[in-house]
Amino acid sequence: MTILDRIARAATDRPDSDALRTADGSLTYRELGRLTDDFAGRLRTATAPGEFVGIEANRGFGAVAAMIGAMKANRPFVVIDSRDTDVSNSRKVRLLGVRLLVRSSAGDSLVSLADVPGQWRQPCRQPGGSPVAVFFADGGLCYAIYTSGSTGEPKCVLVRTAPLASVISDHVERLAVGPGCRTLQFARLTFDGCITEIFWTLTAGACLVVLDESRLAPGPVLQATLERFAITHLKTTPFALTVTEPSGAMRLEHVINGGGPCRLSVVSKWSAIASFHNAYGLTETTICNLLSGGLKPGDCPQSVPLGEPVGDCAYYIRPTDKAQPSAAAADGAARRGELVITGASVAAGYLTEHGMRPFDEAGTAAYRTGDVVELRDGQLHFVERLDRQVKVRGYRLDPGEIENAVCRLESITDAVVAAEPHYGAAATDTDALVCYYLGDVDSRTVRQHLDRVLDPYKIPSVITRLEAFPYTENGKVDRDALLASRQALAADQHGPADQHGPADLPCPPASPGEQVLHLVRGLTGISDIGLDDNFFDAGGDSASAVVLVSKMKQLGWLDVGVRDVLRAENLRVLADQLREWSV
Numbered sequence: 001m002t003i004l005d006r007i008a009r010a011a012t013d014r015p016d017s018d019a020l021r022t023a024d025g026s027l028t029y030r031e032l033g034r035l036t037d038d039f040a041g042r043l044r045t046a047t048a049p050g051e052f053v054g055i056e057a058n059r060g061f062g063a064v065a066a067m068i069g070a071m072k073a074n075r076p077f078v079v080i081d082s083r084d085t086d087v088s089n090s091r092k093v094r095l096l097g098v099r100l101l102v103r104s105s106a107g108d109s110l111v112s113l114a115d116v117p118g119q120w121r122q123p124c125r126q127p128g129g130s131p132v133a134v135f136f137a138d139g140g141l142c143y144a145i146y147t148s149g150s151t152g153e154p155k156c157v158l159v160r161t162a163p164l165a166s167v168i169s170d171h172v173e174r175l176a177v178g179p180g181c182r183t184l185q186f187a188r189l190t191f192d193g194c195i196t197e198i199f200w201t202l203t204a205g206a207c208l209v210v211l212d213e214s215r216l217a218p219g220p221v222l223q224a225t226l227e228r229f230a231i232t233h234l235k236t237t238p239f240a241l242t243v244t245e246p247s248g249a250m251r252l253e254h255v256i257n258g259g260g261p262c263r264l265s266v267v268s269k270w271s272a273i274a275s276f277h278n279a280y281g282l283t284e285t286t287i288c289n290l291l292s293g294g295l296k297p298g299d300c301p302q303s304v305p306l307g308e309p310v311g312d313c314a315y316y317i318r319p320t321d322k323a324q325p326s327a328a329a330a331d332g333a334a335r336r337g338e339l340v341i342t343g344a345s346v347a348a349g350y351l352t353e354h355g356m357r358p359f360d361e362a363g364t365a366a367y368r369t370g371d372v373v374e375l376r377d378g379q380l381h382f383v384e385r386l387d388r389q390v391k392v393r394g395y396r397l398d399p400g401e402i403e404n405a406v407c408r409l410e411s412i413t414d415a416v417v418a419a420e421p422h423y424g425a426a427a428t429d430t431d432a433l434v435c436y437y438l439g440d441v442d443s444r445t446v447r448q449h450l451d452r453v454l455d456p457y458k459i460p461s462v463i464t465r466l467e468a469f470p471y472t473e474n475g476k477v478d479r480d481a482l483l484a485s486r487q488a489l490a491a492d493q494h495g496p497a498d499q500h501g502p503a504d505l506p507c508p509p510a511s512p513g514e515q516v517l518h519l520v521r522g523l524t525g526i527s528d529i530g531l532d533d534n535f536f537d538a539g540g541d542s543a544s545a546v547v548l549v550s551k552m553k554q555l556g557w558l559d560v561g562v563r564d565v566l567r568a569e570n571l572r573v574l575a576d577q578l579r580e581w582s583v
Helices: 003-013 029-046 061-072 086-096 162-174 193-202 220-228 238-243 264-270 399-407 443-453 479-494 512-524 542-554 562-567 571-581
Strands: 018-021 026-028 053-056 077-080 100-103 112-115 141-146 156-160 182-184 207-209 233-236 254-257 275-280 314-318 335-342 349-352 355-358 364-376 379-385 390-392 395-397 412-420 432-439 462-465
Touching: 003 029, 003 061, 003 162, 003 193, 018 029, 026 029, 029 061, 029 112, 053 061, 061 077, 061 100, 061 193, 077 086, 086 141, 086 156, 156 162, 162 193, 182 193, 193 207, 193 233, 238 254, 238 264, 238 412, 264 275, 264 412, 314 364, 379 399, 390 412, 390 432, 395 399, 399 412, 399 432, 399 443, 412 479, 432 443, 443 462, 462 512, 512 542, 512 571, 542 562, 562 571
Parallel strands: 018 207, 053 077, 053 100, 077 141, 182 207, 182 233, 233 254, 254 275, 432 462
Antiparallel strands: 018 026, 100 112, 141 156, 156 349, 314 335, 335 364, 349 355, 364 379, 390 395, 412 432
């Protein structure tokens, strides 16, 4: 049964039930059916088979009705946000051959067709038709969507219609969606997550709650929205789940983490009031590929499993190390490598200026995700992006593995690990492993915890507690901003670094002991380090020892060397040596 068949059945069974709800009103299934039928008729008349139509990204009845109407008319669509740059929107219009734009206002159900704005128009390669129509049967292509561009230039992904049905029906079944349920349409319409929210709701005879973005801000605002609109089904980001608090006034039945790695603290918090699920998927593989059952903290002793396949897809793990076997060991030992998604759910491919680039491997539909996963006890666990692996101290490391280890410590809600320059080192030196975390424990406790659960070479040199992480517009942690904040803090504490060498220390503490502590605190992130601490036990390593010696030489201790740091039992011994040399 297709998505349209399921929506039609819901309209027949529950014609007077609310299909859509906004802050100002509602639309019944009967009204939605009439609206989409009318729009589909107008669209068929105004466009050619296979021609793309643009849908303006206004949150309300109109955009949702336009998506369904486009499917009824067998016309593929692309959502266009007027807040994006004219250059970006012009590129979409030209590449997809879009002539007409669906416009609607958030407050009513009127849907109009208009020419695309003049500033977006450019000569199309095939005027009056889609440049991709020749690749697909009528109705075979559902929509085009652009990747976020977080790892480079945004790419145009073409998604087929047929695989969506099984993806949506699996969600309906696993999330127990049905009449009486209310889904919050959280994802932006330019993100493919909105497709599952919209269609798992409307194919099940439930109600989709569509609100202005001002009511969706993570934290107290989102909390109030969930309470006021009696939301039962919520899929949102790790950031939103971390900063929003559940309450007894909520009616949530199912909460789904999507769009990024899920932390143990999030499972603990939300599983207390609802069935909590972790989801995994990519734009290139038809939205969602893996969805867990309801999780409890006890199900996640080390990290949160990604779940079981959704829709018509399968996967295999491609070894990234030539020495690694291609299959799990006979004793069931963990297997790690790049996740490859296969099957009908894999999207058609990228549309480029030079034509279609299909997703296949040896003639079979397949997409290499770029994500490193690990198979443990029959469950897949996310480890890290391949492009985020780092080489520090001569070892190749997965920051995500270390982040998961940090988050296993009670009260820590999130962590970010990155390779960065040591304090005062050259900007091109990334030989310091730095951990930023959110939680109510001090950095010394974090280091002691990591000493117990990680190999020594994986323990960060610098461990820094923050009150909050900076985020990008897409809800991802802004790692560049983290580095900038650490550099700014170092500049405030130690003076600015110029482009030629380490930072100057114009106003150092008076005594040698205070000077040593001042430097070591900046290198390790441990603010309460004392003279009785050993430099290496506090997180120092050979690279940071070189930086420490360089800084001490700047302060006038010209005779100090790395050997003195290595031999010193604790920082007091090192300070006493400096005191002797000052005589």
